Each structure stands twice: as structure tokens, then as C-alpha cells.
Amino acid sequence: xxxxxxxxxxxxxxxxxxxxxxxxxxxxxxxxxxxxxxxxxxxxxxxxxxxxxxxxxxxxxxxxxxxxxxxxxxxxxxxxxxxxxxxxxxxxxxxxxxxxxxxxxxxxxxxxxxxxxxxxxxxxxxxxxxxxxxxxxxxxxxxxxxxxxxxxxxxxxxxxxxxxxxxxxxxxxxxxxxxxxxxxxxxxxxxxxxxxxxxxxxxxxxxxxxxxxxxxxxxxxxxxxxxxxxxxxxxxxxxxxxxxxxxxxxxxxxxxxxxxxxxxxxxxxxxxxxxxxxxxxxxxxxxxxxxxxxxxxxxxxxxxxxxxxxxxxxxxxxxxxxxxxxxxxxxxxxxxxxxxxxxxxxxxxxxxxxxxxxxxxxxxxxxxxxxxxxxxxxxxxxxxxxxxxxxx
Numbered sequence: 001x002x003x004x005x006x007x008x009x010x011x012x013x014x015x016x017x018x019x020x021x022x023x024x025x026x027x028x029x030x031x032x033x034x035x036x037x038x039x040x041x042x043x044x045x046x047x048x049x050x051x052x053x054x055x056x057x058x059x060x061x062x063x064x065x066x067x068x069x070x071x072x073x074x075x076x077x078x079x080x081x082x083x084x085x086x087x088x089x090x091x092x093x094x095x096x097x098x099x100x101x102x103x104x105x106x107x108x109x110x111x112x113x114x115x116x117x118x119x120x121x122x123x124x125x126x127x128x129x130x131x132x133x134x135x136x137x138x139x140x141x142x143x144x145x146x147x148x149x150x151x152x153x154x155x156x157x158x159x160x161x162x163x164x165x166x167x168x169x170x171x172x173x174x175x176x177x178x179x180x181x182x183x184x185x186x187x188x189x190x191x192x193x194x195x196x197x198x199x200x201x202x203x204x205x206x207x208x209x210x211x212x213x214x215x216x217x218x219x220x221x222x223x224x225x226x227x228x229x230x231x232x233x234x235x236x237x238x239x240x241x242x243x244x245x246x247x248x249x250x251x252x253x254x255x256x257x258x259x260x261x262x263x264x265x266x267x268x269x270x271x272x273x274x275x276x277x278x279x280x281x282x283x284x285x286x287x288x289x290x291x292x293x294x295x296x297x298x299x300x301x302x303x304x305x306x307x308x309x310x311x312x313x314x315x316x317x318x319x320x321x322x323x324x325x326x327x328x329x330x331x332x333x334x335x336x337x338x339x340x341x342x343x344x345x346x347x348x349x350x351x352x353x354x355x356x357x358x359x360x361x362x363x364x365x366x367x368x369x370x371x372x373x374x375x376x377x378x379x380x381x382x383x384x385x386x387x388x389x390x391x392x
Contacts, residue, residue: 002028004086004108006072006098009037013113013159013180014090016382017389030079030086032072032097048072048097061141069099069145080104088389093149093156102152111389112153114175115303117167118142150174155388160304162325176388180306181381182313182372189315189369190290197242197277197284202291207236207355210292210316212244212285212307216258219251220305221298221321221341223259223267228296230269231348236355241274244288251302285310292316294354294361298341299323309376312336312368317361319350329375335367 003021005011010033011018021027022043031041035049054067089110091098102110121135150156150171157178158164164175193204202208209229216222229241247258260276263269280288289295295311297320304325311318312335320326321341330336339350354361 001087002030002085003088003090004030004032004076004101004105005090006032006101007090007092008034008094008097010039011041012092014092016181016183016378017090017385020382020386028084030084032076034068034097046072046075048075061138062144065096065141065145065148066099068096069101069148072097073100073104076101076104090389091149091153093146093153096145096148098152099145099148109154109389110152112149112156114146114149114156114158114167115163117146117171119166155391157385157388160325160328162301162328163303178384178388179309179376179381181378181385182306182309182376183378184313184369184373187286187289187310187313187372189365190287193287193290195284195287195291197288198275200275202240202242204291206240206291206293207238208291208293209239209241209351209355210244210288210295210311211241211297212288212295212311213305214279215246215248215250216243216260216263217249217251218259219300219302221300223263224341224344224347225296225298226263226267226269226274227344228347228351229274230267231344232351232355233270233273235352239273239355242288242292243274243276244278244280244285246279247276252300286314289314289316293358294319294351296351297321297326299325301325304329309372312365313372313376315365315369317354317365318368319347319354329371330368334364335371336364 005014005018007014010031021029029043030046031043032046032048035047038047048071050064050067051071054063085105086108089101089108091110091112093112093114118139120139156174157176159179161177164172164177167175190204195202211225213220233239247260249256249258289311295316295318297308297318299321301323308318318336320330320336320338322338330338332338337350337354339346341347
């Protein structure tokens with residue numbers, strides 16, 4: 001069969017489907033991704049981007065979405081003229097790359113992955129009418145290419161119930177809750193392990209707290225975590241903290257440098273026992289989690305990160321923020337712990353108690369892995385994804 005996988009950072013969330021199709025063999029696969037985020041893959045690749053005349057900051061979101069879709073259309077059109085057409089299109093409903101795919105390939109079955117629907121701001125979010133109007137325009141424009149995917153798709157899915165609930169009620173019945181899946185044979189517990197990062201060596205059994213994110217930002221509670229970690233350091237002299245991620249802002253507004261410099265200026269943490277290890281390749285990231293005594297995952301109500309589920313899959317006890325997306329997976333005191341991320345004392349106290357109660361925390365970690373095996377195991381999720389792709 002012929003497959004077209006479209007994602008700004010392809011294969012992105014389709015990585016497991018892509019690997020399965022590649023391993024199965026006999027398929028004709030084309031991967032389309034945005035310039036600047038293209039990985040070298042052993043299949044035909046198509047690169048799209050915004051033309052220079054619409055790439056500036058003064059160009060509207062909707063204009064950029066249409067231009068991005070047109071650019072991919074033009075890149076793929078020679079293939080269509082030559083007679084190539086996909087049986088299945090996998091589209092990440094996002095910035096507009098998929099805008100004209102069904103115009104070019106009307107006979108393809110299109111499966112769209114939806115992550116987020118941007119709600120309108122309330123009048124209390126801003127001070128002036130002009131600011132409110134601009135925020136409303138931005139939210140509406142950001143949702144329009146997502147709406148376009150919804151109009152074109154033959155089937156669509158969303159990773160969690162919480163994420164589905166953000167979409168209009170009229171959409172929700174057509175969006176299946178189906179997670180990307182966790183490779184539980186890869187993200188598995190380790191009884192003995194040594195990890196070397198930043199010139200320091202850590203072993204399984206050391207007192208280690210881990211934190212991971214794409215960036216160091218407000219959405220993922222970076223400052224709250226740093227404040228709590230600094231407090232726990234004072235009462236646990238053997239504690240080391242490992243932080244994986246880039247110093248950048250990825251979510252919630254203007255992209256740019258992250259909060260590391262601010263944390264170093266405002267929070268009196270022991271720099272000899274907090275280690276910033278950067279973005280880790282997956283083979284090292286799994287060891288990063290396996291060596292951990294406690295993984296802390298904080299988030300505002302937003303898309304749920306893979307890292308929390310990966311941590312649970314390796315059996316490390318997880319302390320999560322008491323927010324909707326986390327509560328969907330973690331039941332406080334059963335398969336992890338939950339805490340108000342804005343309560344610095346409660347966050348620090350819970351971290352301290354979990355580190356001090358090795359047996360109780362180990363039981364939470366074991367229950368956490370059982371949750372992943374039951375509900376998020378890759379084999380189960382992939383089976384349903386493939387069914388969705390091929391149902392007529």
C-alpha cells in the first residue's frame with residue numbers, strides 16, 4: 001500500500017506507525033516534514049515550508065496556514081501528475097500543511113491526529129479591548145487549519161479524554177481517544193544501572209529526582225519544580241536532581257529562551273547537586289528514568305507529555321501536578337501521587353516523603369507500570385491505529 005505521512009516534525013507522533021510499516025516491508029511510504037525539522041529517513045521525503053513573502057511576523061496566522069498548505073500541495077503535485085496517490089494519509093492537525101491534501105488526493109483515506117483546540121480568552125485575561133480582539137483573532141485563526149483537517153478526515157483521534165474535551169462538543173463524537181502508545185519493552189524497569197551525565201556518574205539506588213520537558217517553561221511548572229527541589233535539597237544532603245530538556249519556551253505564547261537563568265537568579269539551589277543534562281537521545285533518556293528514585297511531572301492543563309507515561313512504564317514512582325490531564329492517568333496514592341503545583345510547601349513535602357518511604361514509593365511505581373501496561377501499551381494502541389487507518 002501507499003502511505004503519506006505529514007507532520008511538521010515527521011514522523012513525530014506517527015513514529016510507531018512509521019516504524020511498523022517500514023519493518024513490515026512492501027509499502028510505498030512518503031514522509032513530508034517542515035524545513036528545519038527534517039530527519040534522515042530511509043524513505044522518500046518531501047520538505048515544505050513557508051514562502052519568504054509570508055514568513056514575516058506581520059503575516060496573519062491564517063495566511064500562513066494557507067501558504068504552508070499550498071507549498072506542500074506544490075511539492076506533491078508532480079507525484080500526483082506522475083500517477084502516484086496514497087491509499088492512506090496520516091495528518092497531524094496543526095499549522096496547515098494538510099490544507100489541500102484531499103484536493104490533490106481525493107481517493108485517499110485520511111486519518112488525522114488532533115492534539116489541541118485553542119479556547120477563546122475571557123475578558124479578564126487582558127486589559128484592553130484591542131488586546132482581547134487580537135487574542136480572539138489568534139485563537140480563531142489557529143483553530144481554522146485544525147477545523148480544515150476535521151472537515152477532510154475520514155477518521156480522527158486524540159491521545160487523551162482531557163484533550164478531546166477541549167474540542168467543540170459537536171466534534172467530540174467523531175474523535176476517538178487513542179494514545180500514541182508506550183513501548184513498554186523498551187521503557188521497562190532496571191534492577192541495576194549506571195548513568196553518566198555531565199561528567200558525573202550515578203547508579204541505581206542513589207537518591208535521585210528527575211524532571212524532563214521539551215523546555216524550561218511555565219506551562220510545565222519549571223520554576224515551581226526548582227523552588228521545591230531547592231527546599232528538599234536542604235533536608236536531604238545526598239539528593240541529586242537531574243533535569244533533561246532545553247532552555248527554551250515551547251508552549252504558551254512567544255517562543256524564546258527558557259527560565260533557567262531566572263531560576264539561577266531567584267532560587268537558592270545547590271548547583272553542585274542539580275544537573276542540567278540537556279535533551280537526551282531516547283537510548284539515554286530511558287536510562288535517565290531508570291536510575292531515578294522519583295520522577296516529578298508538572299503541567300498546567302495542556303497536552304499530556306510522553307515523559308510522564310515513560311517514567312511510569314519504567315516503574316519509577318511519579319509525583320504529578322493535580323491537574324486534569326494528569327488525573328486521567330494517576331490516581332493519588334494508588335499508582336502515583338498528586339499535589340497542587342502552586343503550593344511550594346506541599347510539593348516539597350511530598351517529594352521529601354516519597355524519597356523517605358522507599359517501600360511505599362516502590363509500590364506506587366509498580367502500580368504505575370501496571371497502569372501503562374493495561375491502558376497505554378504500544379501493542380494495543382498500534383493495533384487500533386492500524387485498524388483506524390484501514391477501515392473502509
